[in-house]
Amino acid sequence: MATLELRNVNKSYGSGLVDTLKNIEISIDSGEFLILVGPSGCGKSTLMNCIAGLENISGGAILVDDQDISGMSPKDRDIAMVFQSYALYPTMTVKDNIAFGLKMRKMAPADIDTEVARVAKLLQIEHLLGRKPGQLSGGQQQRVAMGRALARRPKIYLFDEPLSNLDAKLRVEMRTEIKLMHQRLKTTTVYVTHDQIEAMTLGDKVAVMKDGIIQQFGTPKQIYNDPANLFVASFIGSPPMNFIPLRLQRRDGQLLALLDSGQARCELPLGAMEAGFEDREVILGIRPEQILLATAESRNQSSIRAEVEVIEPTGPDTLVFVELNQTKVCCRMAPDDAPQVGQTLELQFDPGKVLLFDAKTGERLLPGKSRATEDKVARLKIG
Template sequence: MSQLELRGIRKTYPGIAEETLKGIDIDIASGEFLILVGPSGCGKSTLLNTIAGLESITDGAIVLDGQDISTMEPKDRDIAMVFQSYALYPTMTVRENIAFGLKIRGLPKADIDREVARVADLLQISHLLDKKPSQLSGGQQQRVAMGRALARRPRIYLFDEPLSNLDAKLRVEMRTEIKKLHQRLGTTIVYVTHDQIEAMTLADRIAVLKDGELQQLGTPKEVYDTPANLFVAGFMGSPAMSFVPVTVARGERGPEAEVRGEDGRSLTLPLPDYLADRVGQRVILGIRPEHITQPQAQKQDSRLVATGAFTIEVTEPTGPDVIALIHLNDTPVHCRIDPEHPVTWGESAELMFDMKKVVFFDPETEQRIAPH
């Protein structure tokens, strides 16, 4: 297990004025599973490539176990990378693919055979060792690519969108396998994905990138419950958080704000006390689907709960719940409804707003307004 430090990593490509990476600072603890997440073009794969040594950095330092490896050749970094394309040698068997890196390093044949058997058993691919990549499914090829990396026993593992070529069911299965593998081996992993569900389920910590800048670094719970800004809040979560512009007013029991539906009906929502100093100001209310549900008796006594009727515009049954769409203050808002509490599009439904975990953003800076 190894510790990795990214210190002020900058990357500029010749002929391109704007930096691709703009001073990334991340400390990755030994044995940690860190996921780099963000939209296409945000710099996450570039950052991974700089760690591997496939791309040079313009400024900053990459420090592995106290040693600056920024200018080292990739082969000297003792880092293994699993690519999106798997990059298996088509003319070699699974056994030969896994053993290739070990042969290059000059290990004795007995040691290589023992290591291949260990990895194949770990990944449950022992029965595939004599097959060629063309005879394997996508999921099996992915396991072989992981096996080749695991056989080297490197200090750090890098994964570059390893599941993006798999179908939805297989992605879920492989996600579980990677999670189990990390729990068994306790290895240090840096993993790139644009899939925020993958990030939430796999990571110890998530680094959210946008336009080459680190927007937030935290546990999945921190990033989901207390997003640093509007971008992070909108990127993490499915369906995404809804952003409703409201004006903070002074109510009898504390701050409040009015929301109005497309049908003209309105509801006064209670706001947390830390917004008392923003009375008269506009803020953006960030609310996730699970905070708007069917009425629940056990929550009704809280000051930060309100119930009102609004017209349901669309319903999307998912099995465990129904995602319903309403409009508040001219903004589309998703609600998460229990399928045992049926709602029908085009009709009015009683909805409960649980404001305890709702977050608020400054419309000018787009930063989350923190409790004080």
């Protein structure tokens, strides 16, 4: 196990004309599981290749256990990588694929056999050791690729979208296997994916990337509940967060968000704020599970009537769609509470769960923050 720190890492191509990675700052403790997540082309695989030494960085430093490894060759970094394509040798048996790296290190044959047996038992592939990759399923090949990395016992494991070639059911199974493996071995791991479900379920820490920039770095819970900007809020969560455009108004020192369903209006109180936010165009963000059915006891000025336009049963819950401020809004409900299309519901917003984003920059808003500093990320204190 080892700590990993990226200090102001940059990567440019063409004499600095194309910046692929920009000022990357990440630090994880020994044994932590880091997820690099983002859309295609965001730079996450490039960053992993830089950690592995497959690509050189243009600036900054990569440190393992406080030692700068930026100038080291891949073989000297003591890092093992599992590729998206598995990269197994087709003419070798499973046993020989797992043992290949150990043989290159000139380990004693008896020790190699012991290590292969250990890894095969861990991954439950003992019965496959005599087969070749062409005789294996996708999930079995993935286990072999993982076994080859595990057999080296490196300081850090790197996984580059290892589940992307598997079908949906097998992906869920292998995701669980990877999590169990990490819980048993407590190995420092960096895992690249574009799947936000993998990011939320696997990671101790998550770095959300876009255009070569870390948009937010934190725990899955922090990123889900306290997104730094509109991009993070929209990328993390399934179904995604609702975004409702509106203008803020002020009355009696209280800031209000105005919602209109076509058949009713409500003024959602957001608490006291300093001047400068009224009449401002913002995006109100709220998760589908945070919009509740109002009851006779809970009905108040935060409640609004709206007509159900679409319902989507998913099994464990039902997604109910209404329209607010001429925008489709998703509400997540228990199946037993699901209404019918055309039915009018009275919905309730918890002001403490509401997030506000600047409509132009996409950044989170903070009371009292000047327009000159709106590029900085901060949390809106509500209520």
